[in-house]
Amino acid sequence: MKRAQDFIVEIPVLKPSDRMTKARQILRDDRFREIYVVDAKKGLLGCIDITDGLRVTATKSDVTVEGFVRDAPAASPADTVELVAGMMRQYHTDSAAVVNGKRQVTGGVLLADIFPVIISKNELHGPVSKYMTMKVISAQPSDNIQKVYTLIMDSGFAAFPVVEKKKLAGVISRRDLISHTRARSAIAQRSNARVGDLMTRDVVVVSSGEPVSTAAELLVMHDVSLLPVVDRDQLVGVINRHDVLAALA
Structure with missing residues (x-):
């Protein structure tokens, strides 16, 4: 049985005070569709996504991440990939943060990485x-x-x-x-x-x-x-x- 810990990748994180132009740069250059937002102790606060990155159109802007943060899926390393995928469906994301017992972000899991495993190990029904x-x-x-x-x-x-x-x-x-x-x-x-x-x-x-x-x-x-x-x-x-x-x- 595959678990979140088998697919953890290093993910970019931002602070609430970071500018949205920084978030937009990350979303433009990397494969990530969400960026997770953390406090000073790396505690998970939420996430922003590509749509949020598009909201700020100016090349230079002082608008910060804080106003765009939404609730985000948080998985433990021991969670099965099926459970993690269910969290992503619930939150309408293509990734989930992986957190420790203190809800500190230790990495992330991408739907693109676990999707092939899930469909290969589970039977899909219907047209x-x-x-x-x-x-x-x-x-x-x-x-x-x-x-x-x-x-x-x-x-x-x-x-x-x-x-x-x-x-x-x-x-x-x-x-x-x-x-x-x-x-x-x-x-x-x-x-x-x-x-x-x-x-x-x-x-x-x-x-x-x-x-x-x-x-x-x-x-x-x-x-x-x-x-x-x-x-x-x-x-x-x-x-x-x-x-x-x-x-x-």
């Missing part, structure tokens, strides 16, 4: 259609980047399918917006940069009638967090790692 999200918010290639930015801020979703003439054209994500200089400039200056210029065009898809285990395998094989669900060239939904984990119950 993709049972677990996918059908009410999909989508963008168009011609949409202004500012529109996608607003969608992310309002919905909290991490990525959106891009649809053109009712067919899937690509995917655009929070990571695209925070990583690309052009996107950040477009958001800050409200310029007319378009979704089609930044979206990922080579997208892996799954159909609604396929087993959810197939979706899980594709998520692992291509190291992506979300799959558009396409039937007869039409986008009918999306499925992500958290959705797949629901099939374990």
Whole structure:
């Protein structure tokens, strides 16, 4: 049985007084989607995520992390990976802090690291259609980047399918917006940069009638967090790692 201690990685942490521009730099350059916030004794206070990093658009800003901290999952080293994944689902995160008996952060566990282990050791039941999200918010290639930015801020979703003439054209994500200089400039200056210029065009898809285990395998094989669900060239939904984990119950 695999436990959190088998997957602990060193994670960046911030203090409440640190600036959001520092958080944004970490989120832009590293694989992490959350950063954990600690007190002077490394006690866990909470976390911030990529969406929070996008909220501060100025290149220079005195806005601090403190105003963005939210509750975060905290695992003990002995917790099973299934239990840790359940915490991530509960808190809608892609990681969990690992803490000692004093709730001091000693590291973290990433969903991307434990997901392959969980799906290989547990049987997944049902078709993709049972677990996918059908009410999909989508963008168009011609949409202004500012529109996608607003969608992310309002919905909290991490990525959106891009649809053109009712067919899937690509995917655009929070990571695209925070990583690309052009996107950040477009958001800050409200310029007319378009979704089609930044979206990922080579997208892996799954159909609604396929087993959810197939979706899980594709998520692992291509190291992506979300799959558009396409039937007869039409986008009918999306499925992500958290959705797949629901099939374990």
